[in-house]
Every structure is written in structure tokens, then in C-alpha cells.
Amino acid sequence: MKDLLRIKSLISTEIESLLNQQVKKEAHSSSIYLSMASWCNRNGYDYSSEYFFKQAEEERQHQLKFYKYILDMGGNAISPDVTDIKQEYNSFREVFEEALDQEISVTRSISNIYARCLSTQDFVTMEFLNWFLKEQREEEYKARRALELFEVIGEEGTGRWQIDKHVGGIKYDSEA
Amino acid sequence: MTVTATLPQVSEVFATKHGCVQQDDAQRRWLVEFAGRTASFDHRNLMKLRKAVYAIDIEQRLLEGAHGPDVEIIFICASEHCYVLSLLQVIAIKDLLEGAFVMLELNQIIHNRLYRAYA
Numbered sequence: 001m002k003d004l005l006r007i008k009s010l011i012s013t014e015i016e017s018l019l020n021q022q023v024k025k026e027a028h029s030s031s032i033y034l035s036m037a038s039w040c041n042r043n044g045y046d047y048s049s050e051y052f053f054k055q056a057e058e059e060r061q062h063q064l065k066f067y068k069y070i071l072d073m074g075g076n077a078i079s080p081d082v083t084d085i086k087q088e089y090n091s092f093r094e095v096f097e098e099a100l101d102q103e104i105s106v107t108r109s110i111s112n113i114y115a116r117c118l119s120t121q122d123f124v125t126m127e128f129l130n131w132f133l134k135e136q137r138e139e140e141y142k143a144r145r146a147l148e149l150f151e152v153i154g155e156e157g158t159g160r161w162q163i164d165k166h167v168g169g170i171k172y173d174s175e176a
Numbered sequence: 177m178t179v180t181a182t183l184p185q186v187s188e189v190f191a192t193k194h195g196c197v198q199q200d201d202a203q204r205r206w207l208v209e210f211a212g213r214t215a216s217f218d219h220r221n222l223m224k225l226r227k228a229v230y231a232i233d234i235e236q237r238l239l240e241g242a243h244g245p246d247v248e249i250i251f252i253c254a255s256e257h258c259y260v261l262s263l264l265q266v267i268a269i270k271d272l273l274e275g276a277f278v279m280l281e282l283n284q285i286i287h288n289r290l291y292r293a294y295a
């Protein structure tokens with residue numbers, strides 16, 4: 001009996017399903033960043049708003065990378081429903097705390113897929129995921145650095161205005 | 177002298193007392209014998225059938241009791257087949273498909289071990 005399943009698709013149904021969950025997670029992340037961009041803009045933090053618009057676009061690109069990979073491997077990529085996006089935040093700092101939480105959750109989720117690929121010997125998908133693991137270093141660094149600004153500048157007086165200005169300049173250029 | 181043996185093209189993947197799934201290597205399709213008829217599915221539609229069947233919350237249907245619908249309609253987009261099944265038949269087809277997919281995975285493992293390089 002021919003192995004028709006393998007002929008049709010490189011990835012297993014389980015990995016396909018995990019990757020589709022990741023597509024949804026990235027789409028959710030993108031929408032959350034968009035909501036953060038809106039909140040910052042409405043509250044006068046224009047640099048942070050711009051930063052979150054860029055983040056939203058990056059997450060969207062990540063979503064598409066996963067989406068196209070699933071299709072290229074012969075799987076069924078599912079366009080996700082994105083619901084329950086928080087629209088209001090209690091403070092400027094809370095926005096960045098939640099941004100970091102979001103990135104930590106994405107790193108965790110990619111690591112889980114990686115672990116599953118390892119145990120099922122899906123080295124092709126592991127190699128594909130390597131790019132995302134490296135990307136998460138940058139994403140977490142940027143989110144953590146933004147929170148650090150709250151500590152080193154402080155929120156008193158014109159602190160938040162200063163923080164906002166510096167958020168726009170956060171970069172990760174490590175060659176490591 | 178060359179001897180050409182004609183091998184059967186259709187192999188049984190999995191069977192229960194309610195039905196069976198066969199694989200047609202030549203057509204690259206699966207034949208699902210269930211509810212008194214045989215339906216042929218390509219890879220995409222077999223996946224859709226599996227998704228539709230697995231998505232039915234059997235426990236919830238049982239809890240609904242007399243208030244819920246008596247039948248479940250399984251319609252697969254872009255396929256000429258449609259099933260109208262009772263809850264017991266849903267349980268039976270789920271059982272059949274689960275068994276079939278375990279066998280197809282086992283077949284993949286066998287192919288990996290026997291025919292594909294395992295250096």
C-alpha cells in the first residue's frame with residue numbers, strides 16, 4: 001500500500017495543526033499590537049504608537065510565513081478568527097507589560113512546536129522554526145528594553161514623554 | 177524472462193463491523209464504505225471528512241437528549257458526498273476514521289523504515 005499521506009504532505013497532521021494554531025497566535029498578536037498603537041495614539045504617545053504599528057506589521061509577516069509554509073508543505077492553512085482583543089489599558093506602563101507578556105507567550109508556543117518536531121523527527125520544520133527562535137530574541141529584547149525605560153527614566157514629571165521618545169529608538173543589533 | 181505480477185491496487189486500511197476504509201493506490205483515493213454505500217475521497221476531501229466528524233461534540237449531543245436534533249448532517253465542501261447520520265452512526269464513523277488514520281500513520285512508519293533511507 002502506497003504511503004499516500006506522505007506523498008501529499010511533508011508535515012504530519014499534528015504539526016500542521018500546531019502550525020495553524022501558531023498562525024492564529026501571530027494574527028492575535030498583530031491585532032493586540034494594533035490595539036496598543038491606537039491606545040498610545042489616543043493618549044498622546046505618538047512614538048510608541050508608531051512602534052506598535054511596526055510591531056503589528058511584523059507579527060502579520062510572521063503569520064504569513066507560517067501560513068505559506070503550511071501551504072508549501074502540502075498542508076491546509078486556515079485563516080484564523082481573531083477575537084477578544086483588549087482595547088483599553090489602565091496605564092502607559094501596562095501597555096508595555098502586556099507587550100512583553102505577549103512575546104513571552106509566543107516564544108513559549110514556538111518552543112513547544114519545536115519540541116514536538118524534535119520528538120517526531122520533523123527536522124525540516126525545526127529548521128524553518130530556527131528563524132522564529134532568533135526573531136523572538138529580538139522581540140523579547142525590545143519589549144524588555146521598553147519596560148526598562150520606565151525604571152531608568154521614571155514616570156514622574158515629563159518622564160512619560162521622555163520614555164515615549166526613547167521607545168521609538170529601541171533597536172536590537174546583536175550579532176550573537 | 178520477465179514475469180509481471182498484477183498486484184491488487186485496492187488495499188484495506190481499516191474495518192469495523194460498521195464499515196471499512198480502503199485505499200486505491202492507482203487512483204490515489206480512499207474508498208469509505210459506510211452507512212450502506214461506498215464513497216470515494218481524494219486526500220483533501222478525506223481530511224475534510226475527518227475534520228467534520230471529529231468536530232462533532234458527541235458528549236454534548238448526548239447531554240442534549242430529546243431537545244437536540246436526531247441527525248447530524250456531514251457536508252463536505254466541494255465533494256459530492258454528504259452523510260446524514262444518527263448519533264450512533266457518528267460514533268461508528270468516528271471510530272472507523274480514527275482507526276484508519278492510525279493505520280495510515282503506521283503505513284508511513286513502515287515505509288520510512290523499510291523503503292526510505294535510514295542511515
